[in-house]
Amino acid sequence: MKRHLVSTADLTRDDALLILDTAEELAQLSGRAVKKLPTLRGRTVVNLFFEDSTRTKTSFEVAEKRLSADVINFSAKGSSVSKGESLKDTALTLQAMGADAVVIRHHASGAPARLAQSDWLHGSVINAGDGTHEHPTQALLDAFTMRRHLNAGPGKDLAGRRVTIVGDVLHSRVARSNVHLLTTLGAEVTFVAPPTLLPIGIQNWPCEVSYDLDAVLPKTDALMMLRVQRERMNAAFFPTEREYSRRYGMNGIRMAQLPEHAIVMHPGPMVRGMEITAEVADSPRCTAVEQVANGVSIRMAVLYLLLGGATLADSPRTESVETAQ
């Protein structure tokens, strides 16, 4: 494993399986009376959120606390960032305070990568979503949820499983992170979206593209609905919302076309009536709530693997330890 988690493209198959297997073990913890492990005692984790988030931030915070880390929440609102402080100065401040890891969400794509490559911070950088780029822990928890339903067991991957991702691929960091990770794990990914909501250069991604949801449904093991991100839409990407839901929305009739074992996933927040109807969202085949629970396990696994052991591979300190042995 690398020292940072910025993109799922950095993860090898072994890394990804290690995270999923570790998360599977840590998931047991939620059934215990004492839901806490002493593993990260004395380590400081900063949640640096420049963009609004409830689910991801809470999920990270629960994971950090369950591993006994000291948690510092730093949100852009009400901090010196709103007074005009740069990312660099914020990072230097956090470094001076002794942060062992920074969980960062930023509206600019590439901000976590900048932080990881710089020498502003010595701790691990965990990307909690940057612009329209990546959201690696979301992809990991999606893969974890799929594996539990489609090919359960430690060490198993998603070889040959067909995953269909529907909706606003253009603005979706979840889609980007998922396509890399799912391909690494052996799954076949198909994107379904209106042409206006597909990014330029998608033909170079390791995936298929379709504009016809109904044709893809019978060949799908896991269907992932994406939210239409109105806050990032500064142009008319489709004529009306009604037309979008009719062509690309998930409803009861479409759900019946899915194979018996297929699951319907949603990274949240769901817009009911837009990309998914209440009938589908509330059906037992929809894993949206389960995905949230799995998110805590996955984030614990990532934090443990990045922070729990000795300083990791690409830091100079490990090399000296290895030569000493």
Next chain:
Amino acid sequence: MTTHREPTPRPPHQVLDGTDITRVVTRIAHEIVERAKGAEDVVLLGIHTRGVHLARRLHARLAQITGREIPLGTLDITMYRDDLRLKPARALEHTEIPPGGIDGKLVILVDDVLFSGRTIRAALDALNDIGRPRAVQLAVLVDRGHRELPIRADYVGKNLPTSLREAVQVRLSDSDGVDAVLVGDRDFASRSSQAMAAEPSAPHLPE
């Protein structure tokens, strides 16, 4: 030790063979039944990796002796180790607590080699988070001495006085294809974690 200054390290020699190990497991099972008055409330917990195999054998033997199924589980102590920061993060093993839980039970921890005692300290910490047993006891196949904490075993297969230069290797058919306990100079057993534990620069916990 006569081998102290020899340029070539002594090859490992066998101290227990397959039948010895079977005999030892049988004796410990009888001791448990005797001391726990029929082993009514006993829960066996094997510590990864070889403690799990030993616990399974002990479980089978106890079932023969008492005619009842004794609850059997496994315990992974990785997250509770005191040397986590000395090595890159390790993969976790499976912890399985029997459905009846451990509250009010007599928990017997099972491990292969008792050395520094740090693994057992970690296991006791782990138990603390899982429940509140009536009592905790420890069964080990080999006690090789060199304790670094005030911990002792209640059931010992064999006391094996060793020097820190030596490495104890337990091989069990479940994971190594053959049942044997070997003692050799640690240079010979670079695969053994006990060997690393004897190094001053390396972690002290036997795995």
